[in-house]
Amino acid sequence: MSQTRFLLAAAVAKLRLEPPSHASARTPANLRYQRTRSLSGSKHPAMAQATGSDSMDTPAGHEGCGSDAKPLSPPAGAFSVVARQSWSPRWHGNGFGRGDSKPMPDSLRIMQVVLSLAPGGTERLVIEICRRLAPGVESVVCCLDAAGEWANELTSLGIPVHALGRAPGFHPSLGRAIARLADRYHVDALHCHHYSPYVYGLVATLLGRGPGLVFTEHGRLSDQAPSRKRRRINPLIERFGGEIFAVSGDLKRHMVAEGFSDARISVVHNGIDVGPPVQPEDRARARRELALDRSHFVVGSVGRLDSVKDFGSLIDAFAFASGTRPNWRLVLVGGGPEEEALRHAARARGVERKVVFTRFRADARRLLPGLDLFASSSIHEGLSLTILEAMACELPVVATRVGGTPEAVADAQTGLLVPPRAPQALADALLALAASPERRRAMGCAGRLRAIQHFTIDRMLDSYLTAYRRQARVSAVPAVAV
Template sequence: MRILHTEWSDGFGGQERRILAEMKGMRARGHDIWLATREGAQLRVAAETAGIPTLILPLRGAADLASAARLARELRRLRIDVVNTHSGVDSWVGGIAARWARSPVLLRTRHLNNPLRRGWTNFVHYLPDRIVACGEAVRARLVEECGFPAAQVVSIPTGIDFAGFRPARDRATVRAGLGFGEDDELLLMVGVLRGVKRHLLALDALQRLADARPRLQLILAGDGPMRDELGARADALGLSGRVHFLGHRDDVPDLLGAADALLLSSRSEGVPQAVTQALGLGLPVVATRVGGVPELIRDEDTGLLVPPEDAEAMAAALERVFADPDWARNLGERGRAHVHAHFSLDAMLDATERLCDDLLHHSARTAR
């Protein structure tokens, strides 16, 4: 198959990582892959580093018909079979371009668990042959709350290459490089520093544990628009020496291997890669019960779930993890077994191939 992905976002969080993993995985299976994105997108750099050809478009907004016309010409020139759009702006531009170019298959991958509203002003949602939800919770919301036809929405959870996702350095070396010893309790968060991730809530939970756990440190791997606000809030809570901003990191497996637990404090999620990755390495996880997180974490079995926006419950769950390392270790091991069985990269690629192949065959039959 000849597949082109579109992405408007300049960031590099879980959504962009899934796109990159899918592009690389499908290319390894013999498919031809392209990416259409903006010049400043971090995904563009990662794709080009991986040898995936990119098309640079302005993608100025949903009504950027010039970008749509240019993309449509490229789709015809490259004889693209499948167009897969991802964010809001590129789903408008890519969807219109795919229909102008008469590309056989148009997919829209929905990574977030926020609602999409169908209507004549949002006709873009009627364009895709299928909407790919990154988990059953996302699919259920689109169908039950947003009115999308059940047959139009399929769930393909984000898969992780567990064989390749391994720490390159040992725990002690990574900790020493960060300035910590084995006696320090390291709580890791991985993700873009933006409001929906609710890092401010995590700081409130940490402050509640400050006296009881004097060795507890919060490590934030990721960058984003809330960096300064989070730093100021940490200072105001008296946590400036216990909250550590690492910025964007390419050594996430090393950081997970060095941590004692992972925290997810989001108010909305699809199926978060950081949680899947952490569980895949056997790391205990405390996470909010939102979106597709319960697909990964069965409370008290493969991890701990807490209500969103509840710093007190979050602090209590974290205290349980750090107070009983043996129990937490067993929790992590059960999490590892669960995600290896159900959330692998091969499972995601298999489902994606089947979907595209079925739609292409249907398109070919319809065209006869």
């Protein structure tokens, strides 16, 4: 059955199917999709930790960059989400929404629906959301695929993580499994990250007791044209309610090209814990860990070593720029399927001894103070957390002008933007900044200020928490006859 036909069938079936009872939904063995398993022994999620202390208004700790730094303009594509109203059609009785009404809860329980918790930017963001939501907001995580290496970070806090072990293809039973998990934990809203979790989360809201729905699209896997299939499906499925977000204005435009309505999408930029300013001892420690010293000029990047990051172009650019400069080094922090090919490329370009592969590092941010420049060669980005973290560490950024990157990096102010798949242009930008320590320092200070003003995790969490509360209210109001 196609996704479109299934969603229509689910909507009709919803009118005559009783939702699963609480009694039958509490035992994992009762889940129809038998691969479901919990990675936590606790029956209920623990209280999430309180929000961190970094401020989006006052650039505390920025004194090291000088007092003449001026605020930069807001990132392009920024939209307010506080005033946007939710489209959530409610049908009478067992239609859309809960058949029985309940009062607005004093606390919230949110299920984060993801592909997995394998190392990656989206996964790190989901973990931070779970850890930092305000007191009274509890979390549970549902992974469509395997749980992933980072699941233990949440289970160690008492936050349940369930892995559904999805097989290839479209499986309506996954939607039922999510619905039963949501009912088991009395979930107020689902927050689905990426498109597949959104589709299954939507099915779950139709088949279950009607928790609210929040969908965030984080990025694209390639720079290919919008999918024709999604252009047909998306105008239909967006009518079933929920709130839709993109992490950048560029990604919102791509979603509109794939059939979503412009008015249905709000932009919430990713946010980070900016942290305190980098100190000289941080730089010295990072260089020791990288086996580098003060004489080296270090270009670095952080990310999964896969084709969308196009680290091959970065190695080519580094080879062009470093030339006969023996003190230049390139540090690539991350692991992935392209590692061997990239090592071969470094050998072929004659820079094997200048390129440092650290493989995956859970503490990758600790290495950023050891860099002189941060470089991103991606062919597409939603809104890169590593770029934001580099800005927070007062690093100038050289990056490709793709996705949401121009919304983070102010060209010629906090870094330089170049075309994608253009190693020579990337090399020229590296050389331009290498030649001017003063310019690098000014860009680094401006970048940190920009991160503080526009890209804090508190600002992002405030937007999502507002959406959670709206969706919880929508799912809790009495049904209205139409």
